[in-house]
Amino acid sequence: METQNPETLYNRLGGARGIEALVDDIIERHMTNPAVKSRFLPIKDDSVHFSEVRKNLIEFLASGTGGPERYTGKDMPAAHRGMNISEGEYMHVIDDIMAAMDKHHMDEQTKKDVLFIAYSLKETMVNL
Numbered sequence: 001m002e003t004q005n006p007e008t009l010y011n012r013l014g015g016a017r018g019i020e021a022l023v024d025d026i027i028e029r030h031m032t033n034p035a036v037k038s039r040f041l042p043i044k045d046d047s048v049h050f051s052e053v054r055k056n057l058i059e060f061l062a063s064g065t066g067g068p069e070r071y072t073g074k075d076m077p078a079a080h081r082g083m084n085i086s087e088g089e090y091m092h093v094i095d096d097i098m099a100a101m102d103k104h105h106m107d108e109q110t111k112k113d114v115l116f117i118a119y120s121l122k123e124t125m126v127n128l
């Protein structure tokens, strides 16, 4: 029988502080990943906009994994429409998320849970 971790995904990600650190790492990886950096580097040019996107990413991950935070950003199609994101770019973004989780010593089940959520959102972002 499979054993289930009773902790919420939010707690396994380290709660508010863990998620904040994870998102900073993910952003850093997107900014240097040759396959997607051209998408993300321009956000850095406007520090107010950068802070807003960073805050929205933290809220999105926190509220979507069972935390008390409320997501106040755009919905996924609205946030990504017009970018024509490819399947390949999507996989690179997922790879960056998994690499950041490895760096933060997150376990395999926690990585699988995040992967499942990320993958289930794919159709709301690619080729729009």
Ligand code: HEM
Binding pocket: 036, 039, 040, 043, 052, 053, 056, 057, 060, 072, 073, 074, 075, 079, 080, 085, 089, 090, 091, 093, 094, 118, 119, 121, 125
């Ligand atoms: C698991 C996959 C993804 C998730 C959960 C996700 C989530 C988000 C969220 C929550 C925002 C903030 C929206 C807002 O500020 O209102 C955002 C913005 C953004 N995303 Fe994604 N995203 C994903 C994949 C991607 C991919 C594959 C790309 C392109 C390669 C991408 C490019 C962007 C860009 C450029 C912005 C900033 C848009 C702006 O400047 O306002 N995202 N994303």
